[in-house]
Amino acid sequence: METKNVLIFPCGSEIGLEINNALKYSKNINIYGGSTVSDHGRFVYSNYVSIPSINDDDFISSLNEVIKKFSIDYIFPAHDSVVLLMSLQAKKINAQIITSDSKTTDICRSKGKTYDFFKEEDFIPFVYKNVDEVNDFPVFLKPDVGQGSKGIALAGNQNQLNYIYTNNDNMLILEYLPGKEFTIDCFTDRLGELRFVGMRERRRIKSGISVNSVNLLVDTRVRDIAEKINNKLNFRGVWFFQLKEDNQGSLKLLEISPRIAGTMGLYRNKGVNLPLLSLFDRMNLDIDIVENGYNIEIDRAFINRFSMDFEYQRVYLDFDDSITLNGKVNPYVMMYIYQCNAKGIEVILITKHEKDINDTLNELKIDKQLFKNIIHLTKESQKHLYIDKDIKSIFIDDSFSERKEVYREHNIPVFDIDAIESLIDWRV
Structure with a gap:
């Protein structure tokens, strides 16, 4: 397979x-992260x-300039509004968009349109037409267009309902x-075939994001709902929907979205990489799922x-309680050593180890070739x-006295083991 360039936006x-976690180790895929504002990307x-906001008049032309400059083949939109805009403007964008068609994305972007589109189905929650129709509390309110938990509210009585509804635009009133x-x-x-359905419980939610989730067996109720949604809308690639139980334990639809979900990493770690499958499907490759x-x-x-605002060519690294942890190899430090080797940064092992350091390295299966040099000192050195x-x-040692002395004599950065995390380069 020839190498493909993939843009993730907003990254x-x-x-x-x-999406980055799902694709970054795949051979023949070069990832580009696009962002409007400086963020974690x-x-x-x-x-x-850097890519302009989707609200800018020149967004499409600027995006196409990025596509041309970096020879982008595919774009993964990573926000609901971006999904909709790119789907609607797909013909003007000079790369393939990894999402579903514009009709599907338009319906999914609006809760009201979604509920109306599936109004004949028994999995749609009851939607009140106005505040005067409500006679059973509490009721749940949420924006017609939104994501996460932004703008949601629970009204326990008529006064609360009136206040929330009149002070917010485009709110839906739903059964609780x-x-x-x-x-x-x-x-x-x-080909429109629903190839995978994976169910997970959202056990803890923060800012609308499922931060604790477990996989569940997909029962016939859930599969039937998935099939009905898939048959009525025109999905391609990855998508998801959310369900919630009513007072009787029946499942009701919250929303549908034709994109990656942030917590899909759960199924990725069960062997089902949905972003990668979506990319392969867009390449018209036949896929199999295990x-x-x-x-x-x-x-x-x-x-x-x-x-950090400094660079270095060499690391002086301690051994006992630094490379080792409770007598075993510290895998986090080993990751850093391999990173240094990959970047051409010399690692000098400097140790007062009581035994023969070469024998100990062999016992722990640490290759001494990882080190530019090994300096074996006495305790008094x-x-x-x-x-x-x-x-x-830079100098890394678990001993404060050693770090203090090196800093005083050489004025170079010194690190305890807990600060190695600041030296890891996570960019791929």
């Missing part, structure tokens, strides 16, 4: 970050591109669904990524005496 959204993407909430991840191939049989739980939280002042270096 720093939770959706964009999951610049810490993740080696190829980071108190039960469990589920996301159904789906994949439809280029889902591993184990159960899996995903839990998400904020992560740290760093950018001072490490700062062995640091070359003429090479831009």
Whole structure:
């Protein structure tokens, strides 16, 4: 397969970050991250591109300039509004858009249009026409067009309902669904066949994002709903929908979206890489799907990524309680050592290890060729005496006294093991 260039936009959204995770290790795929504002994407993407807002008049022309400059073959839109705009403007964009057709994206972008389109189905929640029709509380309100949990509200009485409804535009009034909430991840191939249905429970939600989720067996109720949605809309590639239980335990539709979901990483780690499958399907390749049989739980939280304003050519690295942790190899530090080797940064092992360091390296299956040099000192030696002042270096050691001495003598950056995370380059 020839190499393809793929643009993810906006690349720093939770959706964009999951697409990156899904594609970044795939051979023959070059990833470009596009963003309108400076965001987390610049810490993740080696190829980071500035793109105007979709609200700018020259958005399409500017996007096409990026497509031409970087020879972009495919674009993954990573926000609901971007999905809709790119679908509507697909003929004017000089790359293939990985989403469904404009009719489908238009219906899915509006909750009102979605509920109306499927109004004959029993999985649609009851939608009140106006505040005067409500006679059973609580009721749930949400924007007709929106994402996550932005703008949602629960009204427990008529006064609350009137206040929320009159102070917000384009709000839908829905029956209250108190039960469990589920996301159904789906994949439809280029022939319109629903090839994958994966159900997961949204057990903990933060800012509208499922931050804890577990996979579930797909029962006949859920599969029937998925088939009905797939048969009435024209999906291609990855899509998902969300369901919630009512008072009786019946499943009601919350929304449908023709894009990647940020927590689809759960099924990616069961062997079903939905973004990659969507890309292969767009290439008109026949795909096969194998889902591993184990159960899996995903839990998400904020992560740290760093950018520093200095460069270095050499690392002086301690061994005991630095490369090792409780007598075993510290895999995080080993990842950093391999990163240094890949970047051409010299790693000097400087240690006061009590045993023969070569024997210990062999026992731990650490290749001594990872190190430019190994400096084996006695306990009484001072490490700062062995640091070359003429090479831009950093020093890593779990000992504060060693770090303090090196910093005082050489005025170079010194790091404890807990700070190695700031040295990892996550860009692919």
